Amino acid sequence: MLNRRRLLTAGGLTLGGLVGGTLLLPRQEAAPAMAEGHRRMHMTPSGTSRSPAPFRVRMPVPRVLSPVSSHRDVDVYHQDIRASRVEMLPGVRTEVLGYGGAFVGPTLRVRQGRRVVVRYRNGLDRAVNTHLHGGHVAADSDGYPMDLIEPGRTRYYEYPNGQPGATLWYHDHTHHMEAEHVYRGMHGFYLIEGGDEKRLRLPARDYDVPIMLTDAHFAADGSLVYAPEDTPNRTTLLANGRPQPYFPVSARRYRFRLLNVSNFRTFHLSLDHDMTMVQIASDGGLLPAPVRRESVVLSPGERAEVVVDFGPCKLGDRVVLNDVSGPVLRFDVVAKAADDSRVPDVLRPLPPLPALGSGKTDREITLKVDMVRGAAYINDRVFDPNRVDIRVRRRSTEIWRITNLDTDIALDHNLHLHLVQFRILDRDGAPPLPGESGLKDTVLVPAGASVRIQVTFGDFLGRYLYHCHMLEHSVGGMMAQMEIVP
Known part of the structure; x- marks a missing residue:
């Protein structure tokens, strides 16, 4: 032990x-309902851990959420937070807690300077909330840990999107439960777009791909194992919720928005075949100028946007994105494609x-x-x-x-x-x-x-x-x- x-x-x-198996919390904060939910979710399934061989499943791209209504100065979205069973391991259904019932919630692609209101409805049996990580928002929409959405209730969050374009993300921030809720799937991308990016001609549309990275420990029955002391056993690496998947690409440039949502793991990412990545952005948006990288380090919560040029690759080539602990994702070059994108020498002034x-x-x-x-x-x-x-x-x-x-x-x-x-x-x-x-x-x-x-x-x-x-x-x-x- x-x-x-x-x-x-x-x-x-x-x-x-944890000391002797008991979480040290200020006494006034130990809510009985949360404690009971915490106890239930910590029950470790019987059996040994389960992890499939790499590159058996395709990496999905999170769906883009459409507004339920649009007005002169605001777009309105609805998000349901609920439990569901989804396929993460091949052929196995795993219970997750997520936005829209997905392990990776739907992506919000919003316009810089255009206000967004999101209605979150809590379909779980415990209180939750939502924090827009990286967002410049009013305090009552920040997802403060004690500003909770009780079971069956809704809450509206307002995001002004007045900041520069960037890869943000949303996730649960419930006091004392955020680690477990995020681990079980309560997260998604929030992409602010606009400004001067179009004139830069960076890879766009199908060639602009968000990739959420994390790790997990699966029991023999395919369920997610969560306990705070279990970090060393979270050895299955996930990209957009699938274990070490493959992703078909064309022989051209891609923009990958890399996000680390793990609770503890710091990813040290590099491509094989001596390929390099060109980093164009970090947490808060574009860098002043692109930086050629042999490796990218992402601690939990950090983002890096990189451009990878598969143009020199031949059809059938395979390029693996590796962490120091093993492969994360394989890119399979399956087609040729026209490419009018570029990475300019200057991205934005700071x-x-x-x-x-x-x-x-x-x-x-x-x-x-x-x-x-x-x-x-x-x-x-x-x-x-x-x-x-x-x-x-x-x-x-x-x-x-x-x-x-x-x-x-x-x-x-x-x-x-x-x-x-x-x-x-x-x-x-x-x-x-x-x-x-x-x-x-x-x-x-x-x-x-x-x-x-x-x-x-x-x-x-x-x-x-x-x-x-x-x-x-x-x-x-x-x-x-x-x-x-x-």
């Missing part, structure tokens, strides 16, 4: 704050950053787990929804230094800020990594490292979260809240 140190090292705070070593640091943020107590901290405190950790002036700009103190167990963390996109200034005094020159909302902070970011806060007021997006860490307490004030 794994001891606590091995669990924490292998899977982060894979205990999710303001210059301060010179390295210049400027002050306004806030110090530290990340740390306590293996003895099974808790996770930001600045030595576990999350308390009744406490405001910092107050920030509306429209102000701050520089934060985020430091990972977990050097003794070599445990990585990341940090996601709600409401804002930020710029990475430096990593331990050195320039940001390739592909980090654009806007970000989630940043990987390796053990012992420090990252400085420049954050500009917009017009919205209210309480917003910042937390580790390795969700078992977040559940264990590595979450805090800021209040934006006039």
Whole structure:
């Protein structure tokens, strides 16, 4: 049996704050209904794990959701959150919790600057909510963990889409349940389109493909196994909800929107046959200029948009996208196709950053787990929804230094800020990594490292979260809240 140190090292705070099998929660937050749902969903099916051979199934592309109505200045969508049984493993039906009953919810492709209202109806037997990850939205539409949709009820969320075009995603953020709900399927793409992208002639339409990456542990009967300490056993890699699938492509350029929705795994992605990827965007949209990448690293919640040119490939060629742990997805070149797309040398202007070593640091943020107590901290405190950790002036700009103190167990963390996109200034005094020159909302902070970011806060007021997006860490307490004030 794994001891606590091995669990924490292998899977982060894979205990999710568990000590002796009990989740350490503030007493006032332990809702009985949630606890019962938590207990039921943690019952591990009997039998050994199940994982198919790679490349047996085709990767689906998530369906695009159409508005139920459109008006002069707003599009209205309806989303149902419900349990269903879907085929993930070949020939096996697996129960998931999802938007539209799918493991990967429908994609919303929305126009920059055009308002969207989404009605979410909760068809589950437990409370849920929805957070638009990367969205610049009012506090009452941000999916605050205690702003819940009770079973059988509905809630309307408004998204102004006033930010630049970007690959965002939506997911559950229910307090203490977000890790399990996301693991079981409560997530989908939200793509803001428009602006100047058309003139760039990047690959579009059928050649613009969102790919959601995660990992899972399947029991022998095909059911999803969830327990916070089970992270090391989530060895089946999924692309758009299917295990290590193949995807037919034509011999031309493709734009792939890569998103890591796993609870803990950081993907280290590369193509075989010495092929490279050209990264054109990160969390908050286009980079200033494209960056040729031999590999792309995505921690949970991060996105990278890459262009892959299959033009030089011959019919019948197969190109595998690999993680360090094994193959993720195989691209099968099956057809020729005309291609008038391109990747221009300049994608969009962004303001210059301060010179390295210049400027002050306004806030110090530290990340740390306590293996003895099974808790996770930001600045030595576990999350308390009744406490405001910092107050920030509306429209102000701050520089934060985020430091990972977990050097003794070599445990990585990341940090996601709600409401804002930020710029990475430096990593331990050195320039940001390739592909980090654009806007970000989630940043990987390796053990012992420090990252400085420049954050500009917009017009919205209210309480917003910042937390580790390795969700078992977040559940264990590595979450805090800021209040934006006039």
